[in-house]
Amino acid sequence: MPRRVPWFLLLPLGFLLLWHVAVQQRWVTEGLIPAPAQVAESWYRWIFGTPTRSLSPYSGTWVANVVYSARRVIQGFLLAALIGIPLGLFIGWNRLIARVVDPSIQLLRPVPITAWLPFAIAVFGIYDASALFLIGLGAFYPIVVNTTHGVRDTNLLLLRAARMLGARETTVLAKVVFPSALPAIFTGLRLGIGVAWTAVIVAEMIAVKSGLGYVLWDAYYVGRMDICIATMFSVGLLGFVSDRVIQGAALLLLRWRTLEAHA
């Protein structure tokens, strides 16, 4: 297959065409779903504003809302990573810590972050703290679980090698266990950032009054489906970009692994 052909565009373009035809042929109830061109136009105005002064609340506010949401995602995600990675290392490394901490995590994990919403609002109010709590909690689980697995998968032979070379346990943890678990940690981080974007939308729909999730819910209430759809695309794009950033970091830090794959 020729590599130059951008095959990945095939499905999105086909979908856009189907969407366009569905609206034009009135396969969907008229006025309920806007055509792709209309969404594109609204999105454009949402980003760049209207040439004349407009009364529309969505004129030129896209960047500000993206910044609100992205900041919450980054803060919540960093919080989750800062707690999740060390905790996962200790749970995977130390049986006593695992016995004390792990069961509680596994019991809390099935509670969906959406179910935490009322609790978060009651405790933190309609503020950023609510959003950070939900995002952080949602991203924390995949990070801690994957880190734990990564640590437990460490090759016994490498542990023995380090010990017979005279490494103390802290050195073994930092120089052998951590690098060995790094691929699994990155898997956790990628899953975590995905959850973080889900959580930010949920949190902003209810627990705070700014950001893309807030716009989405607000636009729905006033019947602006074009803005709703533009928000969905925006979140999708941002999620994609942040995942790519993490993958890029992984490639940089795990160069030895790409060597192994080609060996």
Added chain:
Amino acid sequence: MPDARAAVELRHVDKEFSKGARRIEALQAIDFTVAPNEFSAVLGPSGCGKSTLLNMVAGFDRPTRGDVLFNGAPVVAPDPRRAVVFQEPALFPWYTVFDNVVFGLKARGVPADERRARAAAALEQVGLGGFERSYPAELSGGMKQRVGIARVLVMEPEVLLMDEPFGSLDAQTRSLMQELLLSVWERGHQTVVFITHDVEEALLLADSVSVMTARPGRIKKRLAVELPRPRSLETTTSARFNELKREVLALIRDESLRAAREAPGAAR
């Protein structure tokens, strides 16, 4: 009384593993002594517990009964004075060759200048000068094993524990590695415990060969290999070498016949 002159001594060592509710006897009544500067080979079929024996000397594993002594003191934990070369290279894939070789020196707090000099010398000795910045994934199996040897030589261990280090290499590379090890040993005369299932390898390298029985592993006989040193691959063609080889092979054949007679399948 522990033998004061022994570098490594196992006294009446039994080793059992529990597999579920069953107890498996891996080693039985092992008495094994290695003198300082002796190259001692342990020869046995796979599954006879010879790696278990080595793991106990390394400090990775404890005996169920009996004593494992190093310089007369019980072995309680791994120690760089008893350095191990594993069957698989067991290199840290995220480190370069250089960083793998200096890992132990760093852990011991040796200053950077000295680390560099000692690593260079060790890599030179195993013929890997110039590969400092390569990653293990970029090396062949034989080269990886050389790094595995260099990273323990650099620690200047009192005892080298080698667990079938050339077992997974192709025949040609294996011969090269055996010659390499002979030249390394001629320089340092380290005390070596060398685990193998290859009769010729044991006789070529070692001063003494301890032949082990199948499970439960026991030491059936210990032979002195009085072949002149320095040795090379040509040693394997000498008459004395072949006499010893016949003797060892006869021991092993007796053992396999006995094992076959006593196997539960054969009794029925």
